[in-house]
Amino acid sequence: MIKVVLLGYGNVNSHLLNAFKKSEIVSVIQIFNRSNISLEPSLQGIPFTDKIDQIYDADVYIIGISDDSISTFSESLKIQDKLVVHTSGGAPMDRISQKNRRGIFYPLQTFSKNKDVNFDKIPICIEAENSQDFALLEKLGKTISEVVVEIDSEKRAKIHVSAVFVNNFVNYLYQIGEEILEEDDIPFDLLKPLIKETANKIQTLSPELAQTGPAKRNDTKTIEKHLKLLDHSPYKDVYLMLTKKLKQQWE
Amino acid sequence: MIKVVLLGYGNVNSHLLNAFKKSEIVSVIQIFNRSNISLEPSLQGIPFTDKIDQIYDADVYIIGISDDSISTFSESLKIQDKLVVHTSGGAPMDRISQKNRRGIFYPLQTFSKNKDVNFDKIPICIEAENSQDFALLEKLGKTISEVVVEIDSEKRAKIHVSAVFVNNFVNYLYQIGEEILEEDDIPFDLLKPLIKETANKIQTLSPELAQTGPAKRNDTKTIEKHLKLLDHSPYKDVYLMLTKKLKQQWE
Numbered sequence: 001m002i003k004v005v006l007l008g009y010g011n012v013n014s015h016l017l018n019a020f021k022k023s024e025i026v027s028v029i030q031i032f033n034r035s036n037i038s039l040e041p042s043l044q045g046i047p048f049t050d051k052i053d054q055i056y057d058a059d060v061y062i063i064g065i066s067d068d069s070i071s072t073f074s075e076s077l078k079i080q081d082k083l084v085v086h087t088s089g090g091a092p093m094d095r096i097s098q099k100n101r102r103g104i105f106y107p108l109q110t111f112s113k114n115k116d117v118n119f120d121k122i123p124i125c126i127e128a129e130n131s132q133d134f135a136l137l138e139k140l141g142k143t144i145s146e147v148v149v150e151i152d153s154e155k156r157a158k159i160h161v162s163a164v165f166v167n168n169f170v171n172y173l174y175q176i177g178e179e180i181l182e183e184d185d186i187p188f189d190l191l192k193p194l195i196k197e198t199a200n201k202i203q204t205l206s207p208e209l210a211q212t213g214p215a216k217r218n219d220t221k222t223i224e225k226h227l228k229l230l231d232h233s234p235y236k237d238v239y240l241m242l243t244k245k246l247k248q249q250w251e
Numbered sequence: 252m253i254k255v256v257l258l259g260y261g262n263v264n265s266h267l268l269n270a271f272k273k274s275e276i277v278s279v280i281q282i283f284n285r286s287n288i289s290l291e292p293s294l295q296g297i298p299f300t301d302k303i304d305q306i307y308d309a310d311v312y313i314i315g316i317s318d319d320s321i322s323t324f325s326e327s328l329k330i331q332d333k334l335v336v337h338t339s340g341g342a343p344m345d346r347i348s349q350k351n352r353r354g355i356f357y358p359l360q361t362f363s364k365n366k367d368v369n370f371d372k373i374p375i376c377i378e379a380e381n382s383q384d385f386a387l388l389e390k391l392g393k394t395i396s397e398v399v400v401e402i403d404s405e406k407r408a409k410i411h412v413s414a415v416f417v418n419n420f421v422n423y424l425y426q427i428g429e430e431i432l433e434e435d436d437i438p439f440d441l442l443k444p445l446i447k448e449t450a451n452k453i454q455t456l457s458p459e460l461a462q463t464g465p466a467k468r469n470d471t472k473t474i475e476k477h478l479k480l481l482d483h484s485p486y487k488d489v490y491l492m493l494t495k496k497l498k499q500q501w502e
Contacts, residue, residue, distance in 0.1 A: 067473060090465070090473045109445055110463055115452060123441045149441070158435050159442075161477045162428040165486070166442050167449045168464030169493045170421050175458035177413040184409050190374045190400070191410075191417050192454055194360055198418045199450035201366060203443055207426035212361055213419030214341070222318060222341045226412045234496075235416070241492055242420045245485075 002026045002140055003058040007073070009033040011111040012087045013064030016144075017043065019119045023143035030056045053078045060085060060140060062105055067091040074100070083133050089160035092153040093127055103128035103137055106156060107145075110167050119144040125151035125159065176235045215246035253277045253391055254309040258324070260284040262362040263338045264315030267395075268294065270370040274394035281307045304329050311336060311391060313356055318342040325351070334384050340411035343404040344378055354379035354388055357407060358396075361418050370395040376402035376410065427486045466497035 002025060006013045009031055020026045021043065030047045031037065032055055037048065049055065055078065063086040065073055070086050074097040077084070084096055085103035096102040104127035109117060124141035126148060128134035134150070141148035151159065174195060178188040201210045214222040223243055230236040253276060257264045260282055271277045272294065281298045282288065283306055288299065300306065306329065314337040316324055321337050325348040328335070335347055336354035347353040355378035360368060375392035377399060379385035385401070392399035402410065425446060429439040452461045465473040474494055481487040 066468075067470070090470075090476070108441055110448055110452070112452065112456065112461060112463070115456065117448065121444045123444065125441075147441075151437075155435050155437055157476070157480060158431060159437060160473075161480050161490075162431045162442060163445055164464055164466075164477065164490070165424045165431070166428040166446050168462065168466060168497070169489075170424050170446075170449055171453065171458050171462055172493060172497050173416045173421050173424070174453050175462070177417040178458055180409060180413045180416070184406050186402075186406055186410060188457075190359055190376075190398075191413060193372045193374065194414055195417050195421075195450050195453065197361055197368065198421055199446050201361070201363065202422065202425050202446065205363065205366065206439075207422050207429055210363060211419065211422055211426070212363070213415055215415075215419060217317075219318070219341075222411075225341070225408070226415065229408060229412050238420075238492065238496060239412075239415070241489065242423060245489065246419070246423050 002060065002136065002143075003056075004028045004140070005030045005032065005056055005058040005061045007032050007055075007061055007063045007077075007084075008065035009037045010064050010066075011113060012107065013062060014113075015111045015117055015119075016062065016064070016087070016107070017046075018116070019144040026140065026143050029058055052076055055079060059083065059136065060103075060105075061100075062087060063096070067095075070095045071097070083128075083136065085128075085137065089125075089156055089163060092157070093129075094153070101129055101133055103133050104151075104153070104156065105137055105141065106151070108159065108163065120146055123147040123149055125149055125156055127152055127156070173238075176238065180230075180233065180235070211246075215243045216250070218247060218250070253311065253387065253394075254307075255279045255391070256281045256283065256307055256309040256312045258283050258306075258312055258314045258328075258335075259316035260288045261315050261317075262364060263358065264313060265364075266362045266368055266370075267313065267315070267338070267358070268297075269367070270395040277391065277394050280309055303327060306330060310334065310387065311354075311356075312351075313338060314347070318346075321346045322348070334379075334387065336379075336388065340376075340407055340414060343408070344380075345404070352380055352384055354384050355402075355404070355407065356388055356392065357402070359410065359414065371397055374398040374400055376400055376407055378403055378407070424489075427489065431481075431484065431486070462497075466494045467501070469498060469501070 020028050032049050061084040067088050067090050080099050082100045084100040085105040089106050093102050093104050106125040108123040122145050124145045126137040271279050283300050312335045318339050318341050331350050333351045335351040336356040340357050344353050344355050357376040359374040373396050375396045377388040
């Protein structure tokens with residue numbers, strides 16, 4: 001049995017808890033959080049503490065707090081020589097205090113409250129300072145996902161930048177699409193099958209091969225028409241820039 | 252039985268053919284194309300012609316060619332007073348020659364060769380000059396999709412701009428994500444579950460509510476770290492602009 005203590009109970013750790021509870025070889029023995037938390041009925045048996053000096057003895061401690069707080073928080077822990085990992089894509093491993101054995105347990109996914117996530121295919125990017133800890137994190141990862149990969153902090157940083165493009169920026173483009181339609185009371189629902197198919201396509205086709213549209217075809221007439229339609233839109237500059245960049249690669 | 256002639260056999264019309272062939276009340280009685288086409292075995296019974304003066308008598312003629320050619324092509328047709336529609340999001344209805352009754356049959360989706368598409372949920376945006384033609388297009392649309400909506404040419408143009416954002420530009424961001432990973436030999440596959448979930452999320456959550464990431468959190472440290480990582484990247488300007496725009500909306 002792998003005994004786990006969750007340090008912090010935000011989006012990532014609450015989703016991890018839901019995933020771990022399905023495993024028979026993982027036991028989340030305690031949740032620490034600075035402020036009180038509300039657990040759904042099926043989880044209410046798990047001990048909770050808001051006192052940093054009352055943290056239980058466990059095999060792995062998983063920090064799920066904001067990047068900026070990892071350093072100070074891990075320094076304030078009373079435990080020593082334990083395996084302490086964080087779950088962030090953006091913070092290097094050495095942000096964790098040296099007084100414990102350090103590691104990374106980064107599920108490469110976007111998590112929102114009230115939106116369940118199936119972990120099966122989610123890459124768990126792990127890193128550790130020694131092979132024994134690595135093996136334990138690998139075992140822990142495999143209890144929730146088929147895809148557990150070793151990724152060092154440098155590569156993880158690159159993954160994190162890429163994730164900003166394909167997740168945060170993509171989602172922002174969805175928002176722009178919605179707002180353009182809203183002006184004319186056209187329901188955003190109409191775009192949803194297109195959004196789904198665009199994401200589905202690149203599961204089997206490279207994005208470059210999947211590309212279509214006026215920029216790809218160098219269809220100047222359509223581009224000009226679109227720019228005219230966006231004349232007073234705050235998103236004209238986004239259209240201009242992305243069209244220019246898109247066209248450049250085929251020049 | 253609704254008799255259909257396909258005029259042009261590119262991506263849209265070939266996918267429409269595959270959808271129509273499953274319907275019992277639609278019969279594609281002929282395909283016209285300037286150059287020869289290859290049909291899969293199950294479709295080889297459909298008459299083909301490359302001669303514009305040998306087009307059959309039908310209830311609906313569906314033009315599936317490039318936007319720029321619709322005007323000249325529809326002018327060159329020998330048929331008259333027939334219902335002739337095009338399938339483009341970008342071209343207004345009046346691009347079709349006046350010598351026929353005009354309409355629009357625009358499936359709001361991205362089509363690629365060799366990538367099958369399920370039409371069930373794809374919005375078919377229709378428009379016609381008179382109510383009888385409209386009713387026929389509606390009936391035709393409903394044979395392949397549950398979502399058939401009346402959209403005039405002005406609104407369709409707005410939809411088309413939005414589609415560029417949520418499809419072409421989004422796909423370009425996927426490509427950027429892939430290229431950033433490639434530099435460090437990190438497989439793009441790792442991002443695919445994230446891409447899928449980002450698209451899935453907004454099927455039930457508004458993009459604004461679904462947003463996460465450093466720009467949303469105003470996490471200056473992470474943003475600076477990312478900009479440093481992108482220092483020699485051709486995509487630094489894209490990161491800068493989209494981050495700036497994203498942040499502005501919460502200022």
